[in-house]
Amino acid sequence: xxxxxxxxxxxxxxxxxxxxxxxxxxxxxxxxxxxxxxxxxxxxxxxxxxxxxxxxxxxxxxxxxxxxxxxxxxxxxxxxxxxxxxxxxxxxxxxxxxxxxxxxxxxxxxxxxxxxxxxxxxxxxxxxxxxxxxxxxxxxxxxxxxxxxxxxxxxxxxxxxxxxxxxxxxxxxxxxxxxxxxxxxxxxxxxxxxxxxxxxxxxxxxxxxxxxxxxxxxxxxxxxxxxxxxxxxxxxxxxxxxxxxxxxxxxxxxxxxxxxxx
Numbered sequence: 001x002x003x004x005x006x007x008x009x010x011x012x013x014x015x016x017x018x019x020x021x022x023x024x025x026x027x028x029x030x031x032x033x034x035x036x037x038x039x040x041x042x043x044x045x046x047x048x049x050x051x052x053x054x055x056x057x058x059x060x061x062x063x064x065x066x067x068x069x070x071x072x073x074x075x076x077x078x079x080x081x082x083x084x085x086x087x088x089x090x091x092x093x094x095x096x097x098x099x100x101x102x103x104x105x106x107x108x109x110x111x112x113x114x115x116x117x118x119x120x121x122x123x124x125x126x127x128x129x130x131x132x133x134x135x136x137x138x139x140x141x142x143x144x145x146x147x148x149x150x151x152x153x154x155x156x157x158x159x160x161x162x163x164x165x166x167x168x169x170x171x172x173x174x175x176x177x178x179x180x181x182x183x184x185x186x187x188x189x190x191x192x193x194x195x196x197x198x199x200x201x202x203x204x205x206x207x208x209x210x211x212x213x214x215x216x217x218x219x220x221x222x223x224x225x226x227x228x229x230x231x232x233x234x235x236x237x238x239x240x241x242x243x244x245x246x247x248x249x250x251x252x253x254x255x256x257x258x259x260x261x262x
Contacts, residue, residue: 141159
């Protein structure tokens with residue numbers, strides 16, 4: 001059975017699976033579902049149409065599922081979906097979506113979300129990401145799997161961060177950051193590739209070498225984005241072990257409506 005502190009207020013309509021724990025003075029609303037093994041710390045508010053998966057740890061003072069900070073929001077029953085195995089630290093804020101987008105804010109699995117992070121309406125966060133302290137995601141932001149956002153980074157609304165990308169401390173992103181690429185500064189400037197992160201995830205030296213080659217084509221040859229896309233496309237078939245990496249980059253560059261960090 002769920003373990004609910006006597007001072008917590010859990011609405012009768014909420015669905016809490018076996019093994020869920022709820023800390024002191026926490027408030028859980030009527031449209032909330034929490035999966036087995038998850039814990040919600042003291043002084044949290046979990047509200048809205050919010051679904052939280054298994055084995056998540058939400059620390060004290062978090063606000064999960066509150067209405068979006070969007071003046072167009074008119075009370076529609078939009079959602080927040082959180083996957084399994086996430087850690088959400090103190091004072092984080094995760095808002096529901098808006099009908100102007102898909103109506104859902106999503107967080108995948110096994111994410112490490114540090115204190116004071118804001119995940120705004122309609123954001124789509126992948127899995128295995130690290131979002132460091134005080135990072136702020138504007139509305140409609142997309143974060144790819146295994147991305148790392150350094151502390152106090154700011155991501156402008158509608159910006160995409162590719163899988164395995166990384167930002168340094170206090171980075172301001174106003175344009176898309178492609179997969180594998182590292183950036184830092186205000187405004188952001190590219191500093192290289194996330195080589196250490198790729199090694200930790202089991203990328204072979206050959207795969208990392210191809211990622212470096214892609215990075216040189218995009219950033220070191222003085223090419224336009226369209227020319228870079230053609231040059232990267234020409235690498236297809238040259239490195240069988242890296243076809244998925246090439247496809248990831250080509251898909252990302254082919255949809256860079258805001259442009260990319262250069």
